[in-house]
Amino acid sequence: MRPSTDNNYQGHKPNWKIIAELWPYLTEFKGRVVLAVGMLILAKVTTVSTPIALKYIVDYLDQHRAADMLLWVPIMLVIAYGTLRFSSTLFSELRDAIFARVAERAMRRVSLRVFRHLHQRELAFHLDRKTGGLARDIERGTRGISFLLRFTLFNIIPTLLEIVMVASILLVAFNASYVLAIFISVLIYVVFSIRVTEWRTGFVREANIRDNQSNSKAIDSLLNYETVKYFNNERFEAEQYDNDLVLWEKARLKNRLSMAALNTGQAFIIGASLIGILIMAVNEVASGAMTLGDFTMVNAYLIQLFIPLNALGFVYREIRQSLVNVERLFGLLEEHPAIEDAPYAQALHLTQGEIAFHDVHFSYNPDRTILKGVSFTIPAGHKVAVVGASGAGKSTLARLLFRFFDVSSGHISIDGQDIRQVTQDSLRNLIGVVPQDTVLFNDSIYNNLAYGRPSASQEEVEHAARQANLHDFIISLPEGYKTKVGERGLKLSGGEKQRVAIARVLLKNPPLLILDEATSALDSISEHIILDALNEVSRQRTTLVIAHRLSTVSDADTILVMEQGEIIESGSHNALLALNGYYAKLWQQQQHTTKT
Numbered sequence: 029m030r031p032s033t034d035n036n037y038q039g040h041k042p043n044w045k046i047i048a049e050l051w052p053y054l055t056e057f058k059g060r061v062v063l064a065v066g067m068l069i070l071a072k073v074t075t076v077s078t079p080i081a082l083k084y085i086v087d088y089l090d091q092h093r094a095a096d097m098l099l100w101v102p103i104m105l106v107i108a109y110g111t112l113r114f115s116s117t118l119f120s121e122l123r124d125a126i127f128a129r130v131a132e133r134a135m136r137r138v139s140l141r142v143f144r145h146l147h148q149r150e151l152a153f154h155l156d157r158k159t160g161g162l163a164r165d166i167e168r169g170t171r172g173i174s175f176l177l178r179f180t181l182f183n184i185i186p187t188l189l190e191i192v193m194v195a196s197i198l199l200v201a202f203n204a205s206y207v208l209a210i211f212i213s214v215l216i217y218v219v220f221s222i223r224v225t226e227w228r229t230g231f232v233r234e235a236n237i238r239d240n241q242s243n244s245k246a247i248d249s250l251l252n253y254e255t256v257k258y259f260n261n262e263r264f265e266a267e268q269y270d271n272d273l274v275l276w277e278k279a280r281l282k283n284r285l286s287m288a289a290l291n292t293g294q295a296f297i298i299g300a301s302l303i304g305i306l307i308m309a310v311n312e313v314a315s316g317a318m319t320l321g322d323f324t325m326v327n328a329y330l331i332q333l334f335i336p337l338n339a340l341g342f343v344y345r346e347i348r349q350s351l352v353n354v355e356r357l358f359g360l361l362e363e364h365p366a367i368e369d370a371p372y373a374q375a376l377h378l379t380q381g382e383i384a385f386h387d388v389h390f391s392y393n394p395d396r397t398i399l400k401g402v403s404f405t406i407p408a409g410h411k412v413a414v415v416g417a418s419g420a421g422k423s424t425l426a427r428l429l430f431r432f433f434d435v436s437s438g439h440i441s442i443d444g445q446d447i448r449q450v451t452q453d454s455l456r457n458l459i460g461v462v463p464q465d466t467v468l469f470n471d472s473i474y475n476n477l478a479y480g481r482p483s484a485s486q487e488e489v490e491h492a493a494r495q496a497n498l499h500d501f502i503i504s505l506p507e508g509y510k511t512k513v514g515e516r517g518l519k520l521s522g523g524e525k526q527r528v529a530i531a532r533v534l535l536k537n538p539p540l541l542i543l544d545e546a547t548s549a550l551d552s553i554s555e556h557i558i559l560d561a562l563n564e565v566s567r568q569r570t571t572l573v574i575a576h577r578l579s580t581v582s583d584a585d586t587i588l589v590m591e592q593g594e595i596i597e598s599g600s601h602n603a604l605l606a607l608n609g610y611y612a613k614l615w616q617q618q619q620h621t622t623k624t
């Protein structure tokens with residue numbers, strides 16, 4: 029399988045840069061972010077106060093005998109303890125609820141931006157991409173953003189805050205040895221987690237790449253379902269897929285085993301620290317330096333501290349993984365479209381509608397020239413046809429005019445304006461294309477037709493369908509205009525799809541037309557009817573027609589004959605016949621074939 033450009037993104041940016049790139053997505057809800065941070069602080073203050081309440085309860089019960097005990101004191105303390113516990117959860121939940129909208133909106137904005145960006149990418153990118161892998165990258169990237177936002181703010185920062193608060197309390201209440209012991213255990217834990225997670229990141233990356241590869245393979249294979257069946261290649265396809273799955277399985281296995289090693293190591297550090305610090309506390313209680321309440325408080329702090337720390341390991345892992353995924357997603361956004369509007373591009377100003385190619389050279393790849401100095405003009409309202417052998421570069425002319433690619437040298441102009449100097453939007457708005465292969469959306473026929481002009485009324489849509497000789501066919505279907513056309517329109521015949529394409533362009537009603545083999549999939553009766561419709565449409569428009577069947581373009585004002593990227597003959601049908609060259613030979617051949 030050829031690796032796609034999207035699967036090859038390998039940039040490794042510093043983490044802070046990736047996180048900084050998220051900031052603009054948060055600015056919409058600055059107030060909410062501030063409020064969420066406020067709730068976060070409140071949640072941590074209450075969490076850290078809870079063990080203090082517990083200490084006072086234990087000390088009171090320990091130091092007072094039944095005779096001198098005022099029962100309401102420990103009861104009030106217990107109520108305070110319970111309320112603090114509840115408040116800590118309440119503030120955490122409030123923080124989540126307040127921030128939820130920020131995170132969800134950020135995800136929405138990023139998804140939309142990526143979607144828009146992908147539509148801005150040039151045709152070459154889309155011809156190269158692998159849809160399955162790209163979809164996974166986007167999904168993982170947007171999920172990564174949500175994770176980064178929520179967990180940096182709700183786990184890393186609060187845990188650090190809690191460590192600082194607990195350390196300060198222990199420093200004030202006892203001595204520096206506890207703070208030092210906690211500091212050392214936390215440090216060992218964090219260094220261990222980070223080191224092991226760094227080591228694991230390679231496995232995570234590899235698992236993602238393998239995941240994309242196998243997914244792309246599966247989707248490509250399913251999209252080519254018919255071809256697979258024509259060649260009885262189900263087993264071959266399964267083997268190919270399994271080759272990818274084997275690599276995926278290995279990568280995932282490495283991923284899981286290394287995760288088990290990380291979890292075990294973390295649990296060991298927590299256990300050892302707990303033992304060490306509690307032995308210190310036991311000694312102090314025994315020597316009378318600490319009360320029973322103090323012991324309970326230290327124990328509560330340790331357990332309380334290690335709970336988020338335990339999650340910190342998981343969060344760090346996930347954050348690393350999210351950073352990889354977000355980096356990839358942002359990497360996609362950073363790749364600039366090869367075809368972009370010029371800095372001061374203006375809208376194309378159509379006066380007459382004259383199209384001109386001036387000494388156009390073009391190659392898709394540097395090592396193979398497709399067009400070798402093509403020049404011609406289509407005067408406003410005229411129809412110029414291009415004929416010639418397959419692969420001569422006819423459709424390439426249409427792609428260049430639509431600016432799917434830019435010329436290598438020379439230029440193309442419309443009413444004297446170089447199409448590279450006008451906005452792509454204004455250019456494409458003025459051109460209607462009936463392509464060689466029509467691919468439809470997996471939607472109803474009606475919606476596919478209306479796509480030509482989404483604001484069109486039902487009457488207009490039906491009128492266009494009538495003009496394209498499609499209406500009678502549609503109403504003969506059990507579900508009429510609501511019939512679903514299937515994936516890429518595969519439930520319609522080639523000719524029906526072509527008629528949908530024609531009707532769409534009729535609805536768009538553009539002043540310039542490109543008909544690329546627009547009637548090639550039609551039988552000769554339908555072809556005649558549609559040619560009449562197309563002739564009617566192209567009468568007032570500047571039209572570029574690409575055709576194989578010469579009979580369909582014999583009425584064109586000028587016919588260009590192309591061979592290997594050059595125009596070798598041009599003139600009207602009669603002039604070209606009189607020339608008795610390539611065109612005349614082709615015409616005779618086709619007439620002969622039609623008769624026999």
Ligand SMILES: Nc1ncnc2c1ncn2[C@@H]1O[C@H](COP(=O)(O)OP(=O)(O)OP(=O)(O)O)[C@@H](O)[C@H]1O
Nearest residue numbers: 155392393398417418419420421422423424425464
């Ligand atoms: N995206 C692409 N990348 C590389 N080469 C391409 C690309 N698209 C087309 N080509 C090549 O450019 C040449 C011209 O293609 P083009 O589609 O313009 O031919 P055509 O004259 O319209 O042929 P046909 O009559 O068969 O449609 C072909 O040899 C084709 O293989």
